[in-house]
Amino acid sequence: MESSWPPSSYDRIYEVTQHMVSAQQSERDCLAKDHISLLPERVHPDIKHNDFTDLLDIWERRKLAKMMGITPREVDQNLRKKGDNECIPWSFLRSYIMMHRDIEQGQLLMTLGIYGLVIFSKVLEHIEVEIIDFFEQVINKANLSPSILAEILRSLNYCRRNGEGRFVGCTQLLSIWIVSHFECKVKRFKKPFHPQSAPIIEFYESEWPENKTTEQWISKFQKLMRVEVTWRAPWMPCRLVLYKYEDEPWVPIMGPWGVINYAPIMVRRQFGSEQFVPMTHRLNTLEFAYGKPSFLKRIEGIAQAWKKTS
Incomplete structure (x- = not known):
């Protein structure tokens, strides 16, 4: 079915404005005074049958092990649980970076530290495991x-x-x-x-x-x-x-x-x-x-x- 909307991007706004005014008048506003977003701040996932959540955690640890040139077991030994978050301590990465600062692996881990501690900081002095998968996308030139x-x-x-x-x-x-x-x-x-x-x-x-x-x-x-x-x-x-x-x-x-x-x-x-x-x-x-x-x-x-x- 062909969409009734104008194209996904605009330079002349008139047709977009008219369409929105019409839709707003008929459908009303969802952002009422007491509206609360349904997106939770914290996630408490349960163990689910046939779910890939646990596998994702394993894959992310293996990605970090590959970046550092160590075994997944060594990564697991340094994981820390902070509330609901599974994290890698900055002290663990920092010691590795100092030993390999003149080669690509050390520079890559330093960049990961910036993303985990500055851009996507959530747990003080720790980098969440989820950032590792995201960081791999950045390496592949994702926006x-x-x-x-x-x-x-x-x-x-x-x-x-x-x-x-x-x-x-x-x-x-x-x-x-x-x-x-x-x-x-x-x-x-x-x-x-x-x-x-x-x-x-x-x-x-x-x-x-x-x-x-x-x-x-x-x-x-x-x-x-x-x-x-x-x-x-x-x-x-x-x-x-x-x-x-x-x-x-x-x-x-x-x-x-x-x-x-x-x-x-x-x-x-x-x-x-x-x-x-x-x-x-x-x-x-x-x-x-x-x-x-x-x-x-x-x-x-x-x-x-x-x-x-x-």
């Missing part, structure tokens, strides 16, 4: 951005639902995003994108206002006016924007621990376009954490859909 965004959104949603909690994610990147959008007065950091630019390096080389306390940030956000926000990152090139998945007006993004929906149409200002209130009907219908029954089949379907996206 890291959607996965970072997925875990940032999951953690922020958890804090929003509970009204408290510790942000679990790449705090360094979130800090850059906040400061560059709400404190962006540095001309050097506003220059247009070119292939040789490095926004993160330029961020740290630029002078910014002094660090604010938590109370100062809260006060700033409470008084923030629209004109004070730098909506569009100046280095972002103009291009078509992917805004839907199959016949739904949102895009599922996969992180190391779960899947969450993202609606790029909600942040059109960040692409330099006029913002409107989008439809949110069914936005909460495709959220799940890894370890749930049939999650591998659902991941496969999402991955196949992404491959069809040009």
Whole structure:
């Protein structure tokens, strides 16, 4: 059946806007005041018959053993259980890196440490086993951005639902995003994108206002006016924007621990376009954490859909 939706990406927004307005009026909003996301922050998988979850853990350990040139048994001997998480201590990897820092294996493990301790940090001074499988995809040149965004959104949603909690994610990147959008007065950091630019390096080389306390940030956000926000990152090139998945007006993004929906149409200002209130009907219908029954089949379907996206 041919989809009634416009193509998956847009440059002229009129037809997308009209379709969303019509759908929102008929289907209403799923993000009601007391709406709570169905995606759990923690997963407690039970032992399941004919499930591949346990096999995945074994495969991930073997991948790490292969990276380090050691046996899977040696990896198992250094595994640590931290709550619901199975982890590798940073001290174990660090000692290996120091002995092999001049060869590719040591450099590869150092990179794994950065991903596990900084970008996808969850357990202090430990790297979760799930990151090993994800890291292998990065080595194969998979795009890291959607996965970072997925875990940032999951953690922020958890804090929003509970009204408290510790942000679990790449705090360094979130800090850059906040400061560059709400404190962006540095001309050097506003220059247009070119292939040789490095926004993160330029961020740290630029002078910014002094660090604010938590109370100062809260006060700033409470008084923030629209004109004070730098909506569009100046280095972002103009291009078509992917805004839907199959016949739904949102895009599922996969992180190391779960899947969450993202609606790029909600942040059109960040692409330099006029913002409107989008439809949110069914936005909460495709959220799940890894370890749930049939999650591998659902991941496969999402991955196949992404491959069809040009």
